[in-house]
Amino acid sequence: MSGRRDVNGGQVPRDAVFIDVEVDAALAGDPALVAKLTEVCPVDIYAQNSDGTVRIVRENLDECVLCELCINAAPAGTLRVLKLYSGESLPAA
Secondary structure, eight states: OOEEEOTTSOEEETTOOSEEEEEOHHHHTOHHHHHHHHHHOTTOOEEEOTTSOEEEOGGGGGGOOOOOHHHHHSOTTSEEEEETTTTEEESOO
16 A cells, blocks of 8 residues: 555555544434534534535545534534544543
8 A cells, every 4th residue: 555654653545634523323413413513613524414414524624623622512422533643532531
């Protein structure tokens, strides 16, 4: 696989992002909570589909500033921000 080395010595694909998010299915389908996510994220990672469900704007993921505003807006345990470069996640376990 061509690419660059990550901090742990593994290969990182050229098109890899450094941040990802995991959204619980119940949160992803709640139009009011999804609207709140779209409102609080300063880099527009979250968008709302016409049916009210969440859409992750993949091209904006690496713009994440790890501010935790989305985590604080969501019910506990329903959203995680993954730091793909270190294996850590927010909120910290």
